[in-house]
Amino acid sequence: MSSRQLGKVGWNALGLAVFVVMIFPVYWMVSTAFKTGPNIFSYSPKWLPIPATLANFGDAIHRQYFWQNVRNSLIVVVVVVTLSLALAFLAALALAKFRFYGRKAFIVITIAVLMVPLNALIIPLYITLSRVHEVNKLSGVIITYMTFVLPFAIWTLRGFILGVPRELEEAAMVDGTTRFGAFVRILLPLVAPGLVATSIFAFIQAWNEYIIAYVLLSSPEKQTLTVWLASFTTNRGTEWGPLMAGATLTAVPVVIFFLIVQRRIAFGLTAGAVRG
Amino acid sequence: MTVAESEVSLASRRRRRWSRHRVMGAVAPYALLAPAAVVLGAVLFYPLYLIARLSFEKYGLFELIRHQGKWIGLDNYTQIIHDGQFWRVLVRTIVFTAVNVSLTMVLGTAIALLLVKVSGVVRYMLTGALVFVWATPVVVAVDVWRWIVDPQFGILNWALTKVHAGDFFHHDWFVNPWSGFAVITGLVVWGAIPFVAITVFAGLSQVPGELIEAARIDGARSWNVFREVTFPLLKPIFVILASLSIIWDFQVFNQIWIMLDQRPSADYYLMSVYSFVESFRLSEYGLGSAIAVVMVLIMFAVTFVYIRQMVKAGEVR
Amino acid sequence: MADVQLVHLSKVYDNGVVAVNDLNLEIGEGEFVVLVGPSGCGKTTALRMVAGLEEISEGEIRIGGKVVNDLPPRERDIAMVFQNYALYPHKTVYENLAFGLRMRKVPKDEQKRRVQEIARVLGLADMLKRRPAQLSGGQRQRVAMGRAIVREPKAFLMDEPLSNLDAKLRVQMRAEIARIQQALRVTTVYVTHDQVEAMTMGNRVAVMRDGLLQQVDTPQRLYDAPVNLFVASFVGSPAMNLVEASLELDDGKLVCRIGDTVLELPSDLTAERPSLANYAGRRVAVGIRPEDVREAAGWDGARLRGRILLVESLGSEQLVHIEITAAPLERSDLVDTAAQLPGPSLGVDDSERSVTLLGRFDRHLLLASGEAVEVAIDPRLLHFFDLETGAAISRVGVPVATPVAG
DSSP states (O other), X not given: OOHHHHHHHHHHHHHHHHHHHHXXXXXXXXXXXXXXXXXXXXXXXXXXXXXXXXXXXXXHHTSTTHHHHHHHHHHHHHHHHHHHHHHHHXXXXXXXXXXXXXXXXXXXXXXXXXXXXXXXXXXXXXXXXXXXXXXXXXXXXXXXXXXXXXXXXXXXXXXXXXXSOHHHHHHHHHHTOOHHHHIIIIIHHHTHHHHHHHHHHHHHHHHHOOHHHHHHOOXXXXXXXXXXXXXXXXXXXXXXXXXXXXXXXXXXXXXXXXXXXXXXXXXXXXXXXXXX | OOSOGGGSOHHHHBOOTTOHHHHHHHHHHHHHHXXXXXXXXXXXXXXXXXXXXXXXXXXXXXXXXXXXXXXXXXXXXXXXXXXHHHHHHHHHHHHHHHHHHHHHHHHHHHHHHHHHHSOHHHHHHHHHHHHHHHHSOHHHHHHHHHHHTOTTTOHHHHHHHHTTSSOOTTOOTTSSHXXXXXXXXXXXXXXXXXXXXXHHHHHHTTSOXXXXXXXXXXXXXXXXXXXXXXXXXXXXXXXHHHHHHHHHHHTOOHHHHHHTTTOOOGGGOOHHHHHHIIIIITOOHXXXXXXXXXXXXXXXXXXHHHHHHHHHTTOOO | OOOEEEXXXXXXXXXXXXXXXXXXXXXXXXXXXXXXXXXXXXXXXXXXXXHTSSOOSEEEEEETTEEOTTSOGGGTXXXXXXXXXXXXXXXXXXXXXXXXXXXXXXXHHHHHXXXXXXXHHHTOGGGTTSOXXXXXXXHHHHHHHHHHXXXXXSEEEEESTTTTSOHHHHXXXXXXXXXXXXXXXXXXXEEESOHHHHHHHOSXXXXXXXXXXXXXXXXXXXXXXXXXXXXXXXXXXXXXXXXXXXXXXETTEEEEEETTEEEEOOHHHHHHOGGGGGGTTSXXXXXXXXGXXXXXXXXXXXXEEEEEEEEXXXXXXXXXXXXXXXXXXXOGGGSOGGGOOOOOOOOSSGXXXXXXXXXXXXXXXXXXXXXXXXEEOOXXXXXXXXXXXXXXXXXXXXXXXXXXXX
């Protein structure tokens, strides 16, 4: 073999090694979820889940509050995604298309807000929400999630809007739309990739979030799936099989969503970052 | 000759300044911004103000019930400054952040470069793995790693014993904070690598091929090509990624909290955990707020660097 | 169909830059007027003000007699063809063409009728279901035109629609646009930086520079009677040859000294240009078109001696670069710098400096570079310009530039 081919084989081998290392934990989780009890709790690990069983999944699903928690997570996610998209699109329009006093300040704030440690805000959030009796309610959680989705959404959509040639709106205005009409009929369809990227981000943030849901939602029937996972650990120890099954279930929607649109995400993120 | 100048009255030569059209145009941006601004204001700016104020108050259970804090000025701050634990936690967090960010950036970039080198199938597989890891919720990831490092049945102990790295039988990784943090660092870096790797990879594909070819013709070898051509071009991305990583890693909470069954010992406190414990466990919301304020200020300083880079890169127009 | 009037139109940006300076122009009903000039001359800004895409700082725009300053674009009933076509990428060709009609609530079957008619005329009939990304440059250009035509507006506004096409396609589309405009007789304002396009397409051409209107006239008059150095150097390809010369009184007769050659100016010439006499004893700028620079064989009038630097053979004729002794034009700010030939110019007084003349010689002549050559100069073909202002010392009896159709 030529040295170039040899080099290629070497790189590929390294690539495969990295692949194994990265994916192993994920594999281990899924495989444990399908294993029978004895295979989970054996001193020498069983690499493949044979015989495979769905018992762990059954256990997880039949836990009290599972379906309610699924429902809660879904509600939160759907509302957060739709509201955030709508508000962010409007705000991004303002920032991208108009000159007005305070514009640059708002842009800077938008980026700066991305940096505020959310965990730091738990305290005042909890106190504020408890004052208006919004604790232990999904609406409190929804509004909070929107806050950390909005800056990123506004920023990304602004980038996409700026990428659409101004002439297209002008042509629409000459053809007979109002300015806002041009935004909705022409601009909105053309920033679809940005909307997709933003909704992915919002979905993932809302679905995966833990600490705020943990603090704000105290009753089990109100909690989201991420908090639900904590219920597998009691002072008697952790039920690993069902936990892995529960974890797999929790991860599945995000992974599916992600796989569908992952190409567009990397594109969207770097379309912003490496502006040529 | 010219259009009769007399026809053009002075009034119409000076355009009417306040036509309805123009007023609406001026108001529009504010109207568009309003809904988002309201949400951000309510949930972000007000709490920010509140946490600043809280840090100057005594706010325990009693105050919580009464919805009213007691002003004590800088007492919270003096207390934490004089508390050795605060400084230990701060230093620990800084070191933790530094280690994690460096590892993430180096390994992430290395994987990105690797992605360039491998053939199509392997690249697809590797990218797929990265995406899977990226998509996994943090709580899920923590639970998996908890299982992997389980003293009795965790596979890590088994593997290390197998390769004769020592006796890891029933080894509890979290008895010793150093090994505990090693595990947590592994977890954090593992979760953070995909974002860096994929972003850098996308950036690499935007480096003009001709530049690399020109450098090769000029005699540069691979490492030099990277150092002299690729890295400088990607610097803006690196700065942005590093800034984001610093900001995220500084605030790590979930990994510590869940890994240690919601009951981390003081040796495991990072700033966010420390603040949380003070507030919600010890019900000293004022003190917890002061700690959080310190975190926020440090974050703002780093943010400043990030924003400056963004402005320089022309993003903020 | 309507006329378009620009009355004392100005555009001043917030930073003080004056993009359009007191522009007065009238485009008659059905007329095709071209705004031409180098980049930054304000032609596109003026067009966008007519469209309503740019705010007017001062002055008025009237379409069909109605002042439209405060009307948004959609209420002005104009159609625009953009330089990059601005076709809606997510819509099919049909939807692109129909969009304006849909916005105006034209009934569906009427929409269909008009779109199909236009598509047929423009050769787009079998592309109606495609998206712009699947079309070639020329096809996209036609869709952009179609979108404008189908609306049957009061006026067409075109912003350099041909700049993105390759040379051959451009020539083809030029003719097509001109033909369509003539057939439809829609008032058209056309913006371009290419003076060849301007000359071949417009009924009248308005030359602009730095926001100011230089001259508006028919193409032929622009060519024959440019009102200043800029228009003279901008219009015509290859550009007019320009040199500095001095006018002297010799025995009561006016003569022109170019380098070391003295040209007698015949009396009919001086009679036509009375103001020329005022320049006796002073220097002026003199221009001569390349086609008026001819080989001197058989010419018994004034001649210039020179040396051939370069011969460019076009097949139909030869472009000959000739070095003559003359003073180059120092005031480069008065001319269209893009059009000037680089020339050698060292030396102190006239007799040592040289200028490159471009001549268009018959294709059968045998010419070689390095050869000496004599050039025939007919003083009647010369253009004279004031060196301070650049204004032409013009012939009486020829109408001076009119901003509005006289």
